[in-house]
Amino acid sequence: MIDGHYEDYELLAYRDRDADMLDVPSADAHISMCEECTERLRAIRRFEALLSDKNVHDYARRLRSAPPAMDAFVVATDDRLRADVDAERTLARLGSVAIDAWPEWLAFHPSRQTPGLVLALLGESRRHLNDRPETTLRVIAIAEEIANAQTDVFDLAECRGNVELQRANALRHLGRYDEALAAADAAYRFLAHLPAPTYDLAFASWARANVLFSMTRYAEALPLIRDATETFLIFGDLEHANRARVVEASLLCEQGDVERSEQVYRALLTFFENAGDTEMIARLSANLADCAVRLDHASDARLFAAQATQLFATLGRPSEATRVRWSLGNLLMRHGAFEDALGELEAAAEDFQQRGMIATMGEVLLDIVEIYLRRTEWVEAEALARTLAGVFRSAHAPLHHAQAYAYLRDALANRSATVDLVASVRAFVTGSSETDAFAPPLQ
Amino acid sequence: MPEPRTPAPPPDTSDAIRLAYEDHYRVLEYIAAQKFHVPDEDIRPLVHDVFLAYIRNRSRVRNARAWLVGATFNSCRLYWRERGREDDVCGYGKPLDAAAAAEDLTARVDAGTVLRRLPRQCREVLHLRFYEEYSSEELARHFATTVGYARKMVHRCVRNARALLTRIVGARQ
Numbered sequence: 001m002i003d004g005h006y007e008d009y010e011l012l013a014y015r016d017r018d019a020d021m022l023d024v025p026s027a028d029a030h031i032s033m034c035e036e037c038t039e040r041l042r043a044i045r046r047f048e049a050l051l052s053d054k055n056v057h058d059y060a061r062r063l064r065s066a067p068p069a070m071d072a073f074v075v076a077t078d079d080r081l082r083a084d085v086d087a088e089r090t091l092a093r094l095g096s097v098a099i100d101a102w103p104e105w106l107a108f109h110p111s112r113q114t115p116g117l118v119l120a121l122l123g124e125s126r127r128h129l130n131d132r133p134e135t136t137l138r139v140i141a142i143a144e145e146i147a148n149a150q151t152d153v154f155d156l157a158e159c160r161g162n163v164e165l166q167r168a169n170a171l172r173h174l175g176r177y178d179e180a181l182a183a184a185d186a187a188y189r190f191l192a193h194l195p196a197p198t199y200d201l202a203f204a205s206w207a208r209a210n211v212l213f214s215m216t217r218y219a220e221a222l223p224l225i226r227d228a229t230e231t232f233l234i235f236g237d238l239e240h241a242n243r244a245r246v247v248e249a250s251l252l253c254e255q256g257d258v259e260r261s262e263q264v265y266r267a268l269l270t271f272f273e274n275a276g277d278t279e280m281i282a283r284l285s286a287n288l289a290d291c292a293v294r295l296d297h298a299s300d301a302r303l304f305a306a307q308a309t310q311l312f313a314t315l316g317r318p319s320e321a322t323r324v325r326w327s328l329g330n331l332l333m334r335h336g337a338f339e340d341a342l343g344e345l346e347a348a349a350e351d352f353q354q355r356g357m358i359a360t361m362g363e364v365l366l367d368i369v370e371i372y373l374r375r376t377e378w379v380e381a382e383a384l385a386r387t388l389a390g391v392f393r394s395a396h397a398p399l400h401h402a403q404a405y406a407y408l409r410d411a412l413a414n415r416s417a418t419v420d421l422v423a424s425v426r427a428f429v430t431g432s433s434e435t436d437a438f439a440p441p442l443q
Numbered sequence: 444m445p446e447p448r449t450p451a452p453p454p455d456t457s458d459a460i461r462l463a464y465e466d467h468y469r470v471l472e473y474i475a476a477q478k479f480h481v482p483d484e485d486i487r488p489l490v491h492d493v494f495l496a497y498i499r500n501r502s503r504v505r506n507a508r509a510w511l512v513g514a515t516f517n518s519c520r521l522y523w524r525e526r527g528r529e530d531d532v533c534g535y536g537k538p539l540d541a542a543a544a545a546e547d548l549t550a551r552v553d554a555g556t557v558l559r560r561l562p563r564q565c566r567e568v569l570h571l572r573f574y575e576e577y578s579s580e581e582l583a584r585h586f587a588t589t590v591g592y593a594r595k596m597v598h599r600c601v602r603n604a605r606a607l608l609t610r611i612v613g614a615r616q
Contacts, residue, residue, distance in 0.1 A: 009598050009599070020591055047554070050551055051569055051604070057570060059473055060555040062476065081460065195492035196493050196518050234516065234541065235514055236510055237505070237509075237510060237513075240503065
């Protein structure tokens with residue numbers, strides 16, 4: 001014994017109950033009282049369990065003294081890292097001029113057109129995704145040009161795959177869902193060409209699920225997002241798995257399982273609070289506010305909405321704060337607080353319009369039209385519908401939305417519009433594709 | 444605007460990739476070889492593909508070892524799926540917790556490394572005792588000695604192996 005504890009050789013003898021080596025009853029008495037000796041005995045048993053694994057012996061036989069040389073792999077890795085660092089410097093240079101001037105600058109610097117720059121540009125485009133999705137598309141178009149110039153087949157696949165992934169997200173924010181779906185599919189096709197692509201493909205599935213969610217095609221989105229979650233878990237990536245679970249919970253919420261969705265959100269909120277992820281805390285607070293709206297828990301809704309708005313403002317994400325205002329306005333409308341609701345909704349609509357998020361603005365204005373209809377304020381409702389139809393005739397708005405809003409305008413003009421018609425238009429603009437035609441509800 | 448010179452990657456990034464390779468290659472090789480019986484000539488390309496995927500996604504990855512382990516399990520499954528033998532070979536199943544699986548596999552690789560580095564006689568003793576499952580009596584017969592001495596040989600070799608393991612783990616940390 002040393003310092004009152006058995007040594008390894010004594011513990012091994014004790015394990016074998018070897019009375020020639022030590023007094024076994026005394027050892028029994030000591031070990032049952034001694035945490036340190038008990039733990040060391042456990043460690044010996046764990047180690048012997050490893051030695052009993054035939055795989056361990058087989059593996060030992062195939063081991064060489066050092067890992068295989070990294071050779072070509074190292075060279076490729078260093079090249080890649082070098083290009084990534086270079087890309088960040090190039091992006092910093094580009095940041096000092098207007099986006100319109102980027103293609104010309106890049107044309108004069110072909111050596112800067114690397115896969116690293118494509119990814120850096122996509123990272124830059126993401127910064128504008130929520131507030132300026134049109135800007136995101138412009139940056140993506142530049143990244144696509146560079147991606148197409150890549151000669152290595154894997155570089156091309158990776159770059160184009162990520163370009164299409166980001167394009168899908170931007171188009172979804174703009175309400176151009178059919179194009180967004182096509183981009184998500186293209187992302188999947190490109191990324192599938194990469195070596196070991198499963199993890200990358202999970203992001204493509206996630207992007208597609210998000211688009212389907214926006215199109216209210218919930219039943220199609222759910223298995224996709226669950227597959228993505230499972231993949232993230234296989235890769236030990238709990239953070240992305242939990243982010244994907246937020247989408248899954250949102251889908252459940254839209255499918256009517258609000259209580260379950262709320263439970264998942266609360267569990268995830270704890271996870272992201274522990275991780276100190278302010279953005280996710282803000283997002284989940286907004287989602288919990290939305291759940292509270294659906295469950296008619298007014299005080300919870302106001303509490304979560306206020307928390308989300310404050311956090312989004314802190315994060316410099318004004319359009320997200322605006323979405324929360326929209327949710328709150330919707331809550332107030334449902335509770336008959338029409339004046340308060342109008343204040344929130346009008347501010348939200350104006351903000352979405354300024355950001356070029358016309359499809360979203362249209363949905364907010366529909367809520368306002370509904371308030372006017374409920375108060376039988378036909379003149380105001382008609383004027384607003386006329387504005388709405390006019391905006392949707394503009395170049396960038398989805399045409400099939402324009403058709404539905406024009407129908408609403410006409411119905412308001414001849415005083416035949418109902419709250420049900422507003423609901424039909426709302427369902428159409430959120431769930432239809434560009435080839436669909438608006439069909440009004442049967443009277 | 445003058446064209447910027449191409450800088451070297453920051454040493455810490457480059458070193459981090461290098462270290463990740465050195466730290467994790469053995470574990471990934473173990474998975475491919477021992478868990479999925481991927482043929483020797485295909486192990487290295489498969490693991491390198493996993494590393495390339497890791498480099499591609501490194502900004503998204505929080506726990507490199509868990510990610511690499513998960514990715515290797517997945518790549519091994521795909522390897523056999525492409526050959527129509529996934530069900531025969533991959534009965535082990537997916538790791539439900541890649542971080543825990545990574546820890547367990549690291550311990551096994553460490554134990555294998557210890558066996559490899561032990562003196563030949565010790566390796567033989569541990570092989571006979573734990574792989575061939577010899578009893579103390581069988582060991583005594585094999586080495587033409589007494590049962591008591593055979594038992595002591597095992598104890599000594601386990602003790603040496605544990606000491607070596609402590610050094611290997613300490614060096615990694």
